[in-house]
Amino acid sequence: MTPTLAAPTALSVNLNKVALVRNTRSLGIPSVVRAATLCLQAGAHGITVHPRPDGRHIRSDDVHDLHRLLQAWPRAEYNIEGNPFHNLMDFVRQVRPHQCTFVPDAEGQSTSDHGWDLAADGDRLRPLIAEARALGVRVSLFMDPVPRAMAAAKAIGADRVELYTESYARAHGTASARPVLQAFTHAAQAALAAGLGVNAGHDLNRANLTEFLLQVPGVREVSIGHALIADALELGYKATVRSYLQCIEQAFAASAGQ
Ligand SMILES: CC(=O)[C@@H](O)[C@H](O)COP(=O)(O)O
Numbered sequence: 571m572t573p574t575l576a577a578p579t580a581l582s583v584n585l586n587k588v589a590l591v592r593n594t595r596s597l598g599i600p601s602v603v604r605a606a607t608l609c610l611q612a613g614a615h616g617i618t619v620h621p622r623p624d625g626r627h628i629r630s631d632d633v634h635d636l637h638r639l640l641q642a643w644p645r646a647e648y649n650i651e652g653n654p655f656h657n658l659m660d661f662v663r664q665v666r667p668h669q670c671t672f673v674p675d676a677e678g679q680s681t682s683d684h685g686w687d688l689a690a691d692g693d694r695l696r697p698l699i700a701e702a703r704a705l706g707v708r709v710s711l712f713m714d715p716v717p718r719a720m721a722a723a724k725a726i727g728a729d730r731v732e733l734y735t736e737s738y739a740r741a742h743g744t745a746s747a748r749p750v751l752q753a754f755t756h757a758a759q760a761a762l763a764a765g766l767g768v769n770a771g772h773d774l775n776r777a778n779l780t781e782f783l784l785q786v787p788g789v790r791e792v793s794i795g796h797a798l799i800a801d802a803l804e805l806g807y808k809a810t811v812r813s814y815l816q817c818i819e820q821a822f823a824a825s826a827g828q
């Protein structure tokens with residue numbers, strides 16, 4: 571059974587793909603700041619960006635422009651993702667977002683495809699986690715759904731883990747969906763037991779989100795980009811955000827009624 575959260579899971583909209591389209595010309599459209607504004611006006615709880623070192627989508631100027639925009643949205647959370655051994659820490663130092671999510675991507679990787687191996691990288695992550703936290707920035711670690719890794723994430727100082735959900739998204743609606751989802755349930759339980767907050771993201775969408783939140787306990791935030799921006803091309807940003815919020819509300823209402 572999913573423990574009831576005090577509030578529905580927060581929706582952080584990832585704007586990478588808006589920047590990806592914008593970068594194909596030098597006209598500044600579609601605007602990342604305008605997209606953020608419309609998503610926040612529709613009720614999104616936060617904005618996520620992943621400024622990759624190759625600048626293929628979100629660029630340094632976007633990170634700073636969004637930081638300025640979010641000053642006018644005091645309740646909205648800014649989450650910056652990236653590899654702290656590449657370019658992420660510069661943004662953390664300059665912008666001090668509410669949250670940074672450490673992701674172990676190689677430079678030029680096409681998209682995120684694995685979580686941290688803390689046996690290999692834990693010792694060198696520890697001081698960077700401490701630095702970000704000392705700057706007042708919450709630290710989340712992008713992790714595969716491996717229950718035994720959660721205590722290690724806590725031990726090196728993380729506040730939260732972001733469960734990497736691509737395997738769930740791929741399995742959704744297939745015969746293997748149940749054991750895959752169970753792995754996420756167990757990983758979230760282990761994270762909560764270790765004293766970590768739980769986030770989730772990658773390939774979540776309107777078809778798979780509610781079931782995930784119903785089965786995986788205590789998810790504080792989902793960051794969603796690719797599918798949400800694809801939906802926004804058809805429905806517009808505001809209708810799309812409202813529809814994702816409905817998926818979240820549905821799970822919250824059902825778990826509150828348990
Ligand atoms: C960290 C993560 O989960 C990724 O989903 C990421 O933010 C997406 O990056 P791209 O938009 O570059 O595929």
Ligand SMILES: NCC(=O)COP(=O)(O)O
Nearest residue numbers: 584771772773793795796
């Ligand atoms: N952290 C995951 C994220 O921000 C968005 O991932 P996706 O929805 O673009 O796969």
